[in-house]
Amino acid sequence: MKRRVRLSVLFAALVTAGSAALTPTVAQADDDPPTTRELLDKCDNGTDVCEFHPDGPPKDSMGEAHQVGDSAFNCTDDLQRSTVGWSDTTGESNSVGVSLSAEYGFAEVFKVSIETNYQHTWESSHTESEQTNIDVKPDEVxxxxxxxxxxxxxxxxxxxxxxxFHGHYIWYVPFEATGPKPDAPSTKTQHTRPMTEEEKAQHCG
Incomplete structure (x- = not known):
């Protein structure tokens, strides 16, 4: 991350205070530039301007598949339909490593920018609850x-x-965030497999 910030430092130096070149004092300050988090904590907390500029529209993707709810074990001799109740929360992640649901100045700027540019809100977390039926054969889970x-x-x-601030009037700070897509249904999949002998002993003994 520091490497990316250093690149931003070099670019920011070109526009710092309208100067054509850095003074030796500023060049020395660049030897220890602030972290991305240190910079963003100054957003609306010591800045005249703090704006987030998206590089382009959001890119859609699917999150990692993971089990929700309990497993259903069929210890009978007949096909069983089990209803699995579950509730699952999807959170967000970003290049700074803090939650955008917190009251940070840069978090509010980010959310407003997304709403302005794409006409929808940014969700830091989304919870979905459902009951899903699974047909489980004998001796399967x-x-x-x-x-x-x-x-x-x-x-x-x-x-x-x-x-x-650390020798510059203007800073450009790269930022990336991934979160649940608003009002978008998730994909639910039912799975079955034969129980292991250990599972049979534990659940069907």
Missing amino acids: GWVTREAQMQTVKGQYEMHFPDP
């Missing part, structure tokens, strides 16, 4: 997996400071 629809947004924050 069944379970349900879920894949949530996700969206990823990349871009950069443009930050203007009234006084030089």
Whole structure:
């Protein structure tokens, strides 16, 4: 991450205070640039301007498939239909490693930018609950997996400071976030397989 910030430092230096070149003092300050988190914590907390500029529209993807609810074991001699009740929450992740649901200045700027550019809100988390039927054959176990629809947004924050911050009036900070796609149904899949001998002993003994 520091490498990406250093690249932003070099670019920011070109527009710092309208100067054509850095002074030796500024060049020395660049030897230890602030982290992305340190910069973003200054968003609306010491900046004249803090704006998020998306690189393009959100990119859709599917989250990782994972089991939801309990497994259903059929210890009878007949086909059994089991109803698995489950509730599952999908969260978001980002390149800073903090939740955008928190009250950070950059979090609010990010959400407003997404709503302005794409006419929908950003969800930091989404919870889905359901009851899913599974037909389980004798001596088998069944379970349900879920894949949530996700969206990823990349871009950069443009930050203007009234006084030089680590030697610069203007900083460009790269940022990426992935979260649940609003109002998008997830994919639920039913699975079955033969029980192991250990599972038979544990659940059918």
